[in-house]
Amino acid sequence: MFSLTEKEVGLISAQLLKGNVCFFQIDKKKIHHMPDDEDYFNYDLTEEEEDILDEIEENPDNFAEFTKMEPAQEHQMMQDFVDRKIKEKNLAEDLVNALSKPKASTGFKYLIEESKYSSEWKEYRLSKYHDWVKEQVDSFNYSED
Template sequence: MEQNILDFGVNYDDDIIKEIAELIDCGHICFLHTEQALVEYYPKDIDLFYGESNPWQDIIDKVAGDQEHYIRIEQMSSFQSFQVMEDFVANKVDSLNFRSSLEETLRRPGPFRHFKYQVEQSAYREAWFDFKSQCNIDWVRLQLADHGV
């Protein structure tokens, strides 16, 4: 397995990068411990779900108490996620009819929900998941690079 050796002297293998990418895709905020290659996470909208009885409080406290060793990794913005959909349509959809349909979907209200429904009902379902997964992996790598890692 290929490994990425980063400035901190810790090996972050592709499995860690992929784990973080999957977690942020599921709506979590992730933290990577730069010395131990340890991933911690909690839901992005934690206050909406748990209020004062927060089962994630131990992780929040752990990360807050050691901020110098954790890098925060978040989801793409809505704008960036929209660009991923546009890139998929432009570069991965070879059916002209389906491409036109998706382009129209992206111009209408509620593009995320409608795009997801259309793609998941199509022959492009797996290609979309693979493309989106790779974009999330690249996004994680970019955030790590922005932190000098």
């Protein structure tokens, strides 16, 4: 059964929040990360990244892949934060309004970073990403059975 330490969960979460995709090499207990190709399709891989991808292709069972949340999950996380944490009615309305528009996460991020809730949001988001990484570990273990 595959598991991660809290430190590994934290490292993977931080990379996902930066827009990277992570691969955990099970036999060496090593985390590899690189830009998510959906976001960086013009990105040229380094020689080391190409070697890792070749290794993953040759032995996929030795790697667990971790990806960022889907946009709908990110959106729900932002909505939940507003519902649970924002006490000021005007700010809550502005954030909900931002979430209802195109580029919702950009509008939300701008408003939240200018508010007193900025650090609380970062902690909340990181915590939710820790949970997300753990869900992916569970999913990986379930698919192995």
